[in-house]
Amino acid sequence: MSLLEIKNLRVRVAGHEILKGIDLTIDSGEVHSIMGPNGSGKSTLAQVLARRETYQVIDGEVLFNGKDLLAMKPEEAACEGVFMAFQYPVEIPGISNTYFMRSALNAMRKYRNQDEMDAMDFLPMFREKVKLLEMDEKLMSRSVNEGFSGGEKKRNEILQMAVLEPKLAILDETDSGLDIDALRIVAKGVNAMRSKDRGMLVVTHYQRLLNYIVPDRVHVLVDGRIARSGGSELALELEEKGYGWIDGEAQATVPAST
Amino acid sequence: MTTPMKHPDTYLDAFHRLDQRAAGHELAWLRQLRAHAFERFSQMGFPTTHDEDWRFTNVSAIARTRFSLPHEGRGRLLRPELLPPRLGNPEARLTFLNGHLVRELSTFPQAIQVSSLKAELERSPDTIRLHLGRYLDMQRDAFSPLNTAFFEDGAYVHVTRGKVIEEPIHLIFVSASDRPIMSHPRNLLVFDEQCEATVVEEYISWPGEVVFSNSATELIAGESTTISHYMIEREHGEAFNISTLRIQQARSANVASHSVLLGGGLVRNNVHPVLAGEGGECLINGLFVGTGREHLDNYMHVEHASPHSTSRQFYNGILDGHAHGVFHGRIVVHKNAQKTDAKQTNRNLLLSDNAQIDTKPQLEIYADDVKCTHGATIGQIDDTALFYLRSRGIEERVGRRLLLMAFAGQCLERMSAGAARSHVEHLIHEHLSLIEPLPGEESEPVAVERTLEEVG
Numbered sequence: 001m002s003l004l005e006i007k008n009l010r011v012r013v014a015g016h017e018i019l020k021g022i023d024l025t026i027d028s029g030e031v032h033s034i035m036g037p038n039g040s041g042k043s044t045l046a047q048v049l050a051r052r053e054t055y056q057v058i059d060g061e062v063l064f065n066g067k068d069l070l071a072m073k074p075e076e077a078a079c080e081g082v083f084m085a086f087q088y089p090v091e092i093p094g095i096s097n098t099y100f101m102r103s104a105l106n107a108m109r110k111y112r113n114q115d116e117m118d119a120m121d122f123l124p125m126f127r128e129k130v131k132l133l134e135m136d137e138k139l140m141s142r143s144v145n146e147g148f149s150g151g152e153k154k155r156n157e158i159l160q161m162a163v164l165e166p167k168l169a170i171l172d173e174t175d176s177g178l179d180i181d182a183l184r185i186v187a188k189g190v191n192a193m194r195s196k197d198r199g200m201l202v203v204t205h206y207q208r209l210l211n212y213i214v215p216d217r218v219h220v221l222v223d224g225r226i227a228r229s230g231g232s233e234l235a236l237e238l239e240e241k242g243y244g245w246i247d248g249e250a251q252a253t254v255p256a257s258t
Numbered sequence: 259m260t261t262p263m264k265h266p267d268t269y270l271d272a273f274h275r276l277d278q279r280a281a282g283h284e285l286a287w288l289r290q291l292r293a294h295a296f297e298r299f300s301q302m303g304f305p306t307t308h309d310e311d312w313r314f315t316n317v318s319a320i321a322r323t324r325f326s327l328p329h330e331g332r333g334r335l336l337r338p339e340l341l342p343p344r345l346g347n348p349e350a351r352l353t354f355l356n357g358h359l360v361r362e363l364s365t366f367p368q369a370i371q372v373s374s375l376k377a378e379l380e381r382s383p384d385t386i387r388l389h390l391g392r393y394l395d396m397q398r399d400a401f402s403p404l405n406t407a408f409f410e411d412g413a414y415v416h417v418t419r420g421k422v423i424e425e426p427i428h429l430i431f432v433s434a435s436d437r438p439i440m441s442h443p444r445n446l447l448v449f450d451e452q453c454e455a456t457v458v459e460e461y462i463s464w465p466g467e468v469v470f471s472n473s474a475t476e477l478i479a480g481e482s483t484t485i486s487h488y489m490i491e492r493e494h495g496e497a498f499n500i501s502t503l504r505i506q507q508a509r510s511a512n513v514a515s516h517s518v519l520l521g522g523g524l525v526r527n528n529v530h531p532v533l534a535g536e537g538g539e540c541l542i543n544g545l546f547v548g549t550g551r552e553h554l555d556n557y558m559h560v561e562h563a564s565p566h567s568t569s570r571q572f573y574n575g576i577l578d579g580h581a582h583g584v585f586h587g588r589i590v591v592h593k594n595a596q597k598t599d600a601k602q603t604n605r606n607l608l609l610s611d612n613a614q615i616d617t618k619p620q621l622e623i624y625a626d627d628v629k630c631t632h633g634a635t636i637g638q639i640d641d642t643a644l645f646y647l648r649s650r651g652i653e654e655r656v657g658r659r660l661l662l663m664a665f666a667g668q669c670l671e672r673m674s675a676g677a678a679r680s681h682v683e684h685l686i687h688e689h690l691s692l693i694e695p696l697p698g699e700e701s702e703p704v705a706v707e708r709t710l711e712e713v714g
Binding site: 094105 | 643651667
């Protein structure tokens with residue numbers, strides 16, 4: 001059984017069909033990358049998998065470990081092991097990072113019938129992950145993402161992923177707005193999480209991140225469809241030739257279905 | 259225009275009876291003060307919504323109801339365990355039932371001069387005369403005159419020069435009755451130069467009881483004092499609560515007023531600081547949480563009357579059901595009050611389509627070198643923030659509750675750490691759990707069958 005199986009997924013947002021039939025399978029231990037020009041539907045796919053409710057699924061099926069992902073609420077998907085690092089992490093004044101992470105972890109443990117973690121057990125583990133992401137521990141007693149720089153917000157997303165240890169990690173344009181140092185730290189955090197028990201879906205516009213997180217498979221999304229799939233070398237080709245090349249080829253090889 | 263009083267005789271009769279027995283009735287100056295106040299009340303009558311300051315708050319239900327003034331010693335509280343916990347040890351704690359001191363539920367530590375106003379009027383009337391009624395504005399509405407005419411007791415606190423009182427002084431005002439009653443607690447809080455203290459006023463009543471509490475507090479903050487004042491109001495759907503806090507600040511006095519309104523049929527919270535001395539600082543911080551058909555009105559009137567003074571107003575409102583909230587923030591900068599720095603922020607969360615908020619800033623600036631800003635926001639629970647929490651495994655209800663607590667937490671953060679803040683934090687948690695119950699926490703409101711036993 002695959003970790004994630006997407007079959008003919010069609011999604012509408014505010015009356016517009018954004019995803020027009022996606023098929024994608026990810027197995028545990030694999031890192032897939034979705035690339036594509038702006039507006040191609042990359043983020044929509046990530047958000048649908050994280051169960052954002054503003055997106056309307058009009059057709060298709062998504063199985064996560066064989067379970068119907070599209071029937072799950074966001075918190076259920078999270079507890080089953082789906083994690084999305086946000087493209088735009090949200091600031092939540094009044095809730096500290098530490099409290100947030102412990103609440104989240106305990107919500108998941110409760111869902112899995114495990115004992116909740118008290119502060120004594122949680123803090124040493126948390127501190128270790130904070131160190132891995134080279135973050136200032138002082139930030140952790142501050143409100144979630146409030147007053148964080150762009151790079152700190154993105155690192156905080158990966159920190160959350162490291163704490164929650166998902167089965168499927170989706171990175172939604174985690175590289176956008178990062179300088180090279182921050183990018184390296186983020187990649188280090190992600191690579192430390194690569195394991196045979198975990199799948200990853202790295203959504204990005206640029207190939208740059210994939211120099212550091214080398215994917216097993218690359219898929220190019222154009223106008224709501226996967227126009228081409230290949231190995232990691234496909235990313236380099238795209239970097240060289242741009243998306244226009246795929247665009248034209250996709251239109252040439254895939255006849256319009258309407 | 260005034261609301262025709264349905265029972266003017268009730269007030270007149272009550273006044274005549276009270277005049278013979280009230281605290282300090284043998285003192286000519288006090289009788290005169292009361293007589294003037296009653297005259298003023300009779301002239302003004304209760305305000306109507308045609309009155310600009312009462313546009314959003316209709317008090318005709320108060321005018322319509324025939325309230326009686328309970329006599330001292332007529333009732334005994336049946337459930338003292340429902341009173342708030344002790345906030346310090348030793349704690350100065352005065353408990354008033356329907357406007358009268360309950361001695362057995364009160365403690366008076368030796369170190370602080372805390373007593374009942376009535377006792378102090380007997381002991382040293384001249385001290386009281388120095389301050390009582392000197393600051394309260396008798397021209398603005400009928401409630402301050404009504405209080406002055408009818409008060410029977412309240413707290414008298416005097417902290418002398420340089421003294422630092424660590425534990426909060428806790429004043430508890432309970433209204434309990436099976437028929438409509440009114441009480442008019444009157445507090446006089448006097449702080450000499452350079453002292454520090456915290457005073458907590460807490461107003462309580464129980465479901466189903468029609469009570470009207472009309473309190474007035476005069477707080478005199480001497481030079482370079484640091485004072486925290488808490489107004490905790492937690493009454494129920496049938497209760498009317500009008501409170502007026504008048505703060506007089508001397509030079510470099512630093513006063514924080516924290517209001518926490520957690521329910522009530524009709525609540526009006528007047529806060530009126532006057533920064534009379536140079537370099538004064540005033541924080542006016544508040545949280546109001548309304549559900550059902552509750553009506554919670556906050557009327558701020560901040561007067562900068564001297565140069566270099568600073569005021570900060572922050573009020574957060576949470577409104578659910580058909581609740582109606584009001585925030586009226588008036589800032590007056592007098593002509594000589596140059597270099598005034600005044601800021602006002604009112605944030606509101608509406609949790610239902612039927613909840614309502616009226617927010618109104620009002621700046622009157624007569625000086626030319628000042629900084630005054632104001633801002634108000636009205637919104638719902640942030641969907642994006644909620645999704646963020648849920649995407650990390652936190653259940654929707656828990657997430658909503660966390661966001662509510664975080665919103666309320668903005669007000670908590672402005673309170674100094676200590677017993678008073680912890681108490682407030684606990685009350686807010688408890689109250690928000692009624693609005694957004696978590697699994698296994700479905701509300702079981704304390705069923706109180708009888709709160710009062712008639713004696714005598």
